[in-house]
Amino acid sequence: MADLALHGLTKTFGKTKVLHGIDLAVQDGEFVVFVGPSGCGKSTTLRIIAGLEDATAGTVEIGGRVVNNLEPKDRDIAMVFQNYALYPHMTVRKNIGFGLRTSRLSRAEKAARIAEVAGVLGMTDLLDRRPSQLSGGQRQRVAIGRAMVRDPKVFLFDEPLSNLDAQLRTQMRLEIKKLHKQVGTTIIFVTHDQVEAMTLADRIVIMKDGVIQQVGTPSEVFNAPANVFVARFIGAPAMNLLPGSWREGGVALDMGGQIALPGRQLADGTRVDLGIRPTDLAISADGAGQITGAITLVEPLGAESMLYIDAGGVEIIAACPGRTAPDPGQQIRLSADPEALHLFDATTGEALR
Amino acid sequence: MTAGPVLKGAADRVLAAPAAPRRKGHPGAYLRWLLLFAGGLIMVAPLVWMLSASFKFSYELYDLNLIPVEPTLRNYEKVLGDPRFLRWFGNSFLIATIVTMSNLFFDSLVGYTLCKFRFPGRTLIFIAILSTLMIPTEMLVIPWYVMSQKFGWLDSYWGIMFPGMMTAFGTFLMKQFFESVPDDFLEAARIDGLNEFQIWWSVAMPLVRPALAALAIFVFLGNWTAFLWPLIVTNSVEMYTIPVGLKTFAVEQNVDWEMVMTGAAIATLPTLVIFLIFQRFIIRGVVMAGLKG
Numbered sequence: 213m214a215d216l217a218l219h220g221l222t223k224t225f226g227k228t229k230v231l232h233g234i235d236l237a238v239q240d241g242e243f244v245v246f247v248g249p250s251g252c253g254k255s256t257t258l259r260i261i262a263g264l265e266d267a268t269a270g271t272v273e274i275g276g277r278v279v280n281n282l283e284p285k286d287r288d289i290a291m292v293f294q295n296y297a298l299y300p301h302m303t304v305r306k307n308i309g310f311g312l313r314t315s316r317l318s319r320a321e322k323a324a325r326i327a328e329v330a331g332v333l334g335m336t337d338l339l340d341r342r343p344s345q346l347s348g349g350q351r352q353r354v355a356i357g358r359a360m361v362r363d364p365k366v367f368l369f370d371e372p373l374s375n376l377d378a379q380l381r382t383q384m385r386l387e388i389k390k391l392h393k394q395v396g397t398t399i400i401f402v403t404h405d406q407v408e409a410m411t412l413a414d415r416i417v418i419m420k421d422g423v424i425q426q427v428g429t430p431s432e433v434f435n436a437p438a439n440v441f442v443a444r445f446i447g448a449p450a451m452n453l454l455p456g457s458w459r460e461g462g463v464a465l466d467m468g469g470q471i472a473l474p475g476r477q478l479a480d481g482t483r484v485d486l487g488i489r490p491t492d493l494a495i496s497a498d499g500a501g502q503i504t505g506a507i508t509l510v511e512p513l514g515a516e517s518m519l520y521i522d523a524g525g526v527e528i529i530a531a532c533p534g535r536t537a538p539d540p541g542q543q544i545r546l547s548a549d550p551e552a553l554h555l556f557d558a559t560t561g562e563a564l565r
Numbered sequence: 566m567t568a569g570p571v572l573k574g575a576a577d578r579v580l581a582a583p584a585a586p587r588r589k590g591h592p593g594a595y596l597r598w599l600l601l602f603a604g605g606l607i608m609v610a611p612l613v614w615m616l617s618a619s620f621k622f623s624y625e626l627y628d629l630n631l632i633p634v635e636p637t638l639r640n641y642e643k644v645l646g647d648p649r650f651l652r653w654f655g656n657s658f659l660i661a662t663i664v665t666m667s668n669l670f671f672d673s674l675v676g677y678t679l680c681k682f683r684f685p686g687r688t689l690i691f692i693a694i695l696s697t698l699m700i701p702t703e704m705l706v707i708p709w710y711v712m713s714q715k716f717g718w719l720d721s722y723w724g725i726m727f728p729g730m731m732t733a734f735g736t737f738l739m740k741q742f743f744e745s746v747p748d749d750f751l752e753a754a755r756i757d758g759l760n761e762f763q764i765w766w767s768v769a770m771p772l773v774r775p776a777l778a779a780l781a782i783f784v785f786l787g788n789w790t791a792f793l794w795p796l797i798v799t800n801s802v803e804m805y806t807i808p809v810g811l812k813t814f815a816v817e818q819n820v821d822w823e824m825v826m827t828g829a830a831i832a833t834l835p836t837l838v839i840f841l842i843f844q845r846f847i848i849r850g851v852v853m854a855g856l857k858g
């Protein structure tokens with residue numbers, strides 16, 4: 213029932229248009245992550261949903277009700293900010309309770325609600341501390357608690373983990389995911405980190421320059437990217453793009469070599485980019501393999517090593533098991549998993565299926 | 566809005582206070598110490614002389630010795646026993662307190678609005694406020710006087726207070742401080758359902774407490790020591806403030822210098838107390854205002 217819908221949302225700041233018609237329907241209880249490079253309009257979209265910014269055109273619907281003309285406080289949303297926005301002069305209890313200031317609950321009910329939220333977040337012992345006496349992760353939890361206490365229909369998170377160090381970020385990511393399982397409230401989560409998006413989301417919304425590029429489950433956007441941008445944005449290291457032309461049921465690569473793509477039909481001579489993820493390339497035994505090149509650099513990551521390969525002037529990254537990594541300078545041949553090849557139109561960048 | 570008659574002086578004095586040198590042993594450091602020592606001596610000497618004179622009998626007053634030959638508390642008994650002096654002390658205290666509270670409220674309200682809201686004419690208003698800082702008190706005294714006369718404010722508390730109820734300097738100071746308050750705080754409160762006034766009062770204001778403390782000291786000290794405008798606007802002895810009142814000790818037939826000095830010494834006490842309590846706030850306030858500017 214608390215589904216959220218955006219219809220034709222646009223936003224103009226002065227003369228610059230930063231959102232070009234955002235359409236999206238979010239189901240009740242869904243965890244949706246907006247991801248995209250910095251400046252693509254994620255925060256602006258979130259702030260329009262929250263009511264902190266007015267849409268230039270389009271509507272925002274929460275629970276089937278158009279909320280464009282409602283104040284933020286009347287939209288039944290709660291927001292967690294990047295720098296937490298905790299009040300330094302108040303205790304954790306007061307900070308969490310702040311969201312209830314305008315609520316009609318009795319004093320005892322409010323106290324019970326605060327205690328409940330603190331319990332869920334495991335902060336019962338910290339209620340009388342001030343934010344300055346908390347660690348980064350604990351502050352983050354208080355910020356979430358302040359949003360939770362109001363029991364909103366929709367949670368909005370704007371890059372809530374980007375101020376934490378890597379280890380804490382992973383841990384908080386997990387906690388947020390558990391929390392979502394537990395309370396089941398709809399969450400809209402903004403991040404520029406594709407790993408966060410992949411791990412948290414039920415559905416990912418990938419944005420670029422104020423335009424949605426693709427909406428889909430993590431596996432959809434990873435395995436069937438809609439265009440070159442999505443293909444290179446999701447997954448690390450980024451997907452290799454090899455320019456070439458369609459010929460005889462496959463791609464004749466500009467750097468030499470022919471890779472067959474059975475089951476696809478294109479006009480001969482069509483310019484395409486062939487996309488292969490580093491993990492879908494394998495070093496092949498003598499003679500086999502469609503791509504040859506010299507290893508310029510080996511980046512050991514432990515379980516895996518990343519090989520940087522100069523293949524006829526194009527840099528290709530391939531992953532190989534860490535134990536058997538070859539040495540730089542070596543000539544190798546690579547073969548691609550035919551199931552995992554992506555084909556993009558070289559001019560539009562759209563995926564060809 | 567006026568550039569308060571007295572505030573600027575106080576602010577200038579604090580702003581001009583030299584910082585202690587950090588590096589010891591450096592050859593330049595000794596010279597700096599020497600200069601600072603000389604400067605400090607020049608500043609402190611009149612105060613020491615004032616204190617010394619307040620413990621002297623009049624026959625000894627013009628001797629240069631700092632330690633009185635025959636120290637006495639007689640001057641203090643006389644000054645504190647004078648009902649006029651107590652009245653002036655009360656006047657000064659009342660006026661400085663009200664003006665300070667008014668500045669804390671209005672300067673920060675206007676500073677906050679100029680800092681956190683976008684509206685047409687915002688820059689123009691800010692420039693207009695800033696430009697009043699360049700008009701010296703001496704030039705404003707006549708218009709103030711004419712105004713007070715027209716409205717019947719002469720010889721009243723309101724007449725003494727009105728030019729300083731809000732100051733350009735304070736507005737500027739508070740605006741700069743509010744720049745350091747992230748918008749996230751205000752937006753979080755907006756989502757939590759506070760109205761704009763509540764956001765200012767219960768979210769933004771507590772976050773700029775050091776600035777408020779610094780502003781309070783500037784305004785209080787400035788008004789406590791104000792002389793020119795209170796002298797002009799008041800007629801009756803009951804309306805005098807301490808600085809104006811002390812002058813009457815001096816112009817009566819036989820000038821009681823030891824009384825003037827004693828009164829001044831007593832008047833210094835509250836400023837000293839306030840300064841000692843809040844000085845760390847002042848210094849932080851000045852530093853932060855400077856950095857943000």
Ligand SMILES: Nc1ncnc2c1ncn2[C@@H]1O[C@H](COP(=O)(O)OP(=O)(O)O)[C@@H](O)[C@H]1O
Pocket residue numbers: 225230248249250251252253254255256257
């Ligand atoms: N208040 C504003 N005034 C003018 N431009 C803005 C404003 N807020 C955001 N922008 C611009 O809108 C674009 C999108 O910003 P934002 O939504 O914050 O991006 P993201 O959160 O994806 O990094 C950026 O180019 C930014 O400069």
Ligand SMILES: [Mg+2]
Pocket residue numbers: 251254255256371
């Ligand atoms: Mg952002």
